[in-house]
Amino acid sequence: MKEPIVIQNKLREAMGHLEKRFMEREELIRVLLLAIMSGEHLLLVGPPGSAKSQLARAAADLFGQEPYFDYLLTRFTTPDELFGPVSLQKLKNDEYIRLTEGYLPSARFAFLDEIFKANSAILNSLLSVLNERIFFNGRHKQISPLLFLMAASNELPEDNEQLAALYDRFLFRFEVEYVKQISSFELMFQAPTTPVPALLATDMVKQVNQQAADVQLPESLIYMLFQLKTALEEQEYVLSDRRWHKIGHTWKISAAIHGRSAVNVWDTVLTPHLLWDFPEDLVDIRTIFDTLFQDMLKREMEQELPLLTYNLTVKKWLDKEDELHAFQFKKEIGGALNKDAAERLKATTEECRTELEETARSLRGRLVSWQEKEKKLPEWIASQSIFLQHPDQYAVKFTHLRIQGERILQTIQGLYRTLFDREIPGIVYDYTL
Structure with a gap:
């Protein structure tokens, strides 16, 4: 079992390598790593050419040679392209089975660009893979080893019930913009081009999640979460119960990473990125959160x-x-x-x-x-x-x-x-x- 300080140092080192390659992405990198350690998925909203797919590939490289899958979705993408072709051999025996090796159902890490372009033929299978880690392969339930999926979109889904369900599967969300600072622009041309070293392991993620199961969520933090829910609803920001439960889980993951037996206020710092539906709402949501954070800090001190x-x-x-x-x-x-x-x-x-x-x-x-x-x-x-x-x-x-x-x-x-x-x-x- 790795000591918390070992895990923290590994994650800090991973942050350092990613920050050298992706300018002005410091907060995103922290959100990304917490999402991976939590076993949750991340959605990036931003323009083309902002290094979203490169970041996903680099995140997978941190875990060595784990199976990785990426794809650009369009309205015309077929299930075969994402989930694998149908086995002709099995079809002869009246079995409708896909050959999933090398495709999304067999991947540990994945990146799907323009995810909301997915058509209805893909959506249902995608939902079960993301949430339950199950792919319905013909009449069989195939367990997917998927640990983390990063998705990207230039725009958010329209008022479509199926797309809304897909959107809700992404607990972590982040708006990506182009590089703004001249110093970052200059460093972009000097960034390392070699793959990031394999610093992390899926066993580490498993260990942290096992430890998180024993972490306590104190009444004071539950009350803070309820205050946050109430304050957001007063401003007409409504989240599902499932989402609130998962937010509490990410707090426990952070506490486990830091070797704490109970969640404290410092485990909540990335919470605003788990709350918004539209990027323009982040400023208001962060203001609401900061007020409650300050009150909670006062209680903890x-x-x-x-x-x-x-x-x-x-x-x-x-x-x-x-x-x-x-x-x-x-x-x-x-x-x-x-x-x-x-x-x-x-x-x-x-x-x-x-x-x-x-x-x-x-x-x-x-x-x-x-x-x-x-x-x-x-x-x-x-x-x-x-x-x-x-x-x-x-x-x-x-x-x-x-x-x-x-x-x-x-x-x-x-x-x-x-x-x-x-x-x-x-x-x-x-x-x-």
């Missing part, structure tokens, strides 16, 4: 910076601010209060003073420690997931958590000044960082 707990304390005393402030004011001007009310408010005021001081000291200490953590954040974040492309960008999310903490501390200090007309003893914090 609660032990180090318990903002939720501090917020509850602040809310508790803000709700009593007017009552306590009135009590302080009446004391100063000698206002009359009955004895029981005076004793109760005196005790509550003292409790407030103590709790605000203790909370401020605790929060200040946490914030100072957090500032030290921020200095090494990119390295720490990078260690959480190999699928993160720019760890420094995620470090900004931690800065947002610190800023929220600083706002809470300012609120505590302001409330303390209002109620007790002085600063909290011993609390000095530099807000200019």
Whole structure:
């Protein structure tokens, strides 16, 4: 059994080789590798000549000499071209059997270009191969060894029920564009032309999937997934239950790759590419996801910076601010209060003073420690997931958590000044960082 660190290093090395050959495809390469490790299929939407078929071939090369099949579909493509010719020998014996060796049903990896051009004679067989890994060869069910299929299309399917079913078989989706940066354009002419080395193995994928079966999906992550579902449906983005279940499975795969026994927020980073039906929706979907990601990050970092707990304390005393402030004011001007009310408010005021001081000291200490953590954040974040492309960008999310903490501390200090007309003893914090 390979250790998680060995698997991670193999995948990082694979990413490096692919990135040298395919410019401005860093995120796509991560999506591709997670799809392969999950045993799910990937659909690329983009113009001709954007290296889609080359990337599919390179992905297969990572696994050595595994059977590979690719084909360009048209309206006139026949089942023979995809699934193999009918055996004339068997036909003599009244058996309708295809010779599938060297065709899609016997492939481990495959690439189908212009997949939505497939006609109805091909669709049903294609659906069962993609989903159940079964090819109905005459009266026999033939198990297909297919691990991963990448498909490409210049356009998305029209409102056709059969094509919609095919579209739903592709859990991972990615829009591909031409190279934009001049530096990438220059590197394109210097890219290696040799095949990528065989770094991965199907046994590794099998091992990861076996380990993923034991990975827990915590209630907090299930709740995040449900929040995501609800938020998307409010914007009229609707996904099937099957799709949501598979998204949870990919999170478990990521956790298994990183040697975790339970999914955490870092296993969700590629999720937006599993959600959209139309590429133009990705921006809105990513915004919705990022909001929930930030909330989940806050929950997962609660032990180090318990903002939720501090917020509850602040809310508790803000709700009593007017009552306590009135009590302080009446004391100063000698206002009359009955004895029981005076004793109760005196005790509550003292409790407030103590709790605000203790909370401020605790929060200040946490914030100072957090500032030290921020200095090494990119390295720490990078260690959480190999699928993160720019760890420094995620470090900004931690800065947002610190800023929220600083706002809470300012609120505590302001409330303390209002109620007790002085600063909290011993609390000095530099807000200019």
